[in-house]
Amino acid sequence: MLTEISAGRAFAPGHITGFFEIHDDPDPRRKGSTGCGIVINGGIDTVVTGYTENTEIILDGIPARAETTRSVIEQLVDFPVRVECTSSIPVGCGFGASAAGALSTAYALNDAFSLGMTSNQIVETVHIAEVINGSGMGDVEGQYFGGMPIRRSPGCPPHGVLDRxxxxxxxxxxxxxxxxxxxxxxxxxxxxxxxxxxxxxxxxxxxxxxxxxxxxxxxxxxxxxxxxxxxxxxxxxxxxxxxxxxxxxxxxxxxxxxxxxxxxxxxxxxxxxxxxxxxxxxxxxxxxxx
Incomplete structure (x- = not known):
């Protein structure tokens, strides 16, 4: 029988990129993109609950592999969790859904299990997961910054520099x-x-x-x-x-x-x-x- 131990909830907005340039680097924290986009009020709302069995990721009621989100979970906790994501943006269509799912999950994990992370630490965790999984190169920084973010230098804080x-x-x-x-x-x-x-x-x-x-x-x-x-x-x-x-x-x-x-x-x-x-x-x- 599953035993609930804790729960947390968070939202991350979508991000639409208008143009970008990729910057490669052996350090995933410095690897990323420059460019500009817009952050929208649609995104992914995530509820994280701790259980005693296997980790599950559910997107709009359907089990999902969600490699980037799974990488975030593995970086932050060493026990199984249930992640339920509800999306108000299309997935796989240029709305930064992968980063939004991973970012909202990271914030929800931090909330649920009192991980004591700052926002910059959360963004770094998600950025690394995005880069490693090849699902994005700068969405998470834009989503964190909001408005019309200009990514002036690549990578996560403190390496990446943003403006609006x-x-x-x-x-x-x-x-x-x-x-x-x-x-x-x-x-x-x-x-x-x-x-x-x-x-x-x-x-x-x-x-x-x-x-x-x-x-x-x-x-x-x-x-x-x-x-x-x-x-x-x-x-x-x-x-x-x-x-x-x-x-x-x-x-x-x-x-x-x-x-x-x-x-x-x-x-x-x-x-x-x-x-x-x-x-x-x-x-x-x-x-x-x-």
């Missing part, structure tokens, strides 16, 4: 057209050479003019240069542009995200709905207009 694009909160509208394997892209040297060159240029251009509009423009240019977008993704991006909005591809996923700098939000949603189901999230920024 200052902006009031705004809506981002998304459609998911399929999945794109992060691991398959990161392991292709030809693709990564193009990605790193484009990502480096985009970051420099953003730092010279850190606005939402410039971020969206640079993200679209990054998408075009890297050639990772399908015809359907490109059709959706161009349709949003024609409707007066701004759109790009979520990295890495077969997903389009869009926003508006004017009053074109209804037009954006209408246009996107012709390609698939539209989900709207909120980007909560680092400051508000008075």
């Amino acid at each position: 694009v200052p902006t009031p909160s705004f809506n981002v509208h998304c459609i998911v057209l399929g999945e794109l394997s992060t691991g398959s892209v990161l392991s292709d040297p030809v693709i990564m050479k193009e990605v790193n060159s484009a990502g480096r240029s985009a970051l420099l251009a953003l730092l010279s003019r850190p606005t939402v509009e410039n971020f969206m423009h640079l993200s679209k240019q990054f998408t075009l240069k890297c050639g990772l977008a399908s015809d359907r993704v490109m059709d959706a991006i161009e349709a949003v542009d024609s409707a007066g909005g701004m759109a790009s591809q979520a990295m890495l996923g077969e997903t389009v995200f869009a926003c508006s700098a004017n009053d074109a939000e209804e037009d954006i949603v209408e246009v996107l709905s012709t390609f698939g189901k539209v989900t709207t999230y909120r980007v909560t920024s680092s400051y508000q207009h008075p």
Whole structure:
């Protein structure tokens, strides 16, 4: 019979990357990415409970392998736990779900078992798990920082350096057209050479003019240069542009995200709905207009 010993709960938000550059390093704490993205109010809510039998990870009611989350558990505790994750973002589609699941699990473990970890220590643990499992290279830092995080140098704290694009909160509208394997892209040297060159240029251009509009423009240019977008993704991006909005591809996923700098939000949603189901999230920024 299973015996419950403790429980903890935590939430981690999703993170959509617009462009990035990978930085390799033998030290997983220094290995990672630079670039920019947006942190959304959808994410993964996790409940951790301690039991006396095998570790279980449940995602939306279904048993999951969740290698990154499992690595986090193995780093933090030496006994079996039950992890129940509920997601309000798509998994495997460029929303940083792997990092969100692992980050919320780490916070929940810290809460449940009084591990005494600081936030930086938790982020380091999750970052290492992401890098080792090839499921991400910078989402967790963005999720921890919030708003529109700019990853100026790679790795987890204290190695990674982050900044933000200052902006009031705004809506981002998304459609998911399929999945794109992060691991398959990161392991292709030809693709990564193009990605790193484009990502480096985009970051420099953003730092010279850190606005939402410039971020969206640079993200679209990054998408075009890297050639990772399908015809359907490109059709959706161009349709949003024609409707007066701004759109790009979520990295890495077969997903389009869009926003508006004017009053074109209804037009954006209408246009996107012709390609698939539209989900709207909120980007909560680092400051508000008075």
